[in-house]
Amino acid sequence: MTSDISADFNSFSNVENQTITNNLRLETTDFSKYLRNIAGIHVSYLPVAVICTGLDLIFTLITLVMGSTNMSECPIEPLIPIYLVVISTINLVMIILTTIAIILHMRKIDEDILAFFYVNSSAIVILILQLFSFIWLIFGSVWTFDIYNDVQYSQINQNNYCKSSLYKYTIVSIVLQYIIPFVLCGARNASSIRRKIH
Secondary structure (H helix, E strand, O other), X not given: OOOOOOOOHHHOOHHHHHHHHHHHHHOOOOHHHHHHHHHOOOOOOHHHHHXXXXXXXXXXXXXXXXXXXXXXXXXXXXXXXXXHHHHHHHHHHHHHHHHXXXXXXXOOHHHOXXXXXXXXXXXXXXHHHHHHHHHHHHXXXXXXXXXXXXXXXXXXXXXXXXXXXXXXXXXXXXXXXXHHHHHHHHHHHHHHHHHHHO
């Protein structure tokens, strides 16, 4: 006894195949979009980006000047001015890369292959620099707060001396570097929640 099995391959509609194919195309993910968001390149509101970048640039330049002009003004911890110079230099590089990438992205020039490569390469470099900055911030925090109870500001020729303005600026700088990202994340989340409600 033999049984015949038959299948009708013509009944499989071509329209259904196109729908499945189109759905697959719609479900692709643009990972470069996530990369730009994490690196701070994707900006939804330009005036806020300009203001934040301007304030960041001012803060960075003040930090660079404060560290570079006071290199020998903190014998109790000579790494404090070096910390300020390095963190501000890294931040300056990130500001430049981010600004160029934002301009390319906002003008839709990043749809060109070279600009797309630049924007995404910048995003990767910015993420690496952000990671380095965070690690450097931890080192700076240890160097700064480790001497908090021992530092004095009046006797310049003592080993426990550190220039008052340098040391206090470093403390404020470090505290702000811990607080500002949380404030910005909270503001971003609050605005997205407001948009969902309305």
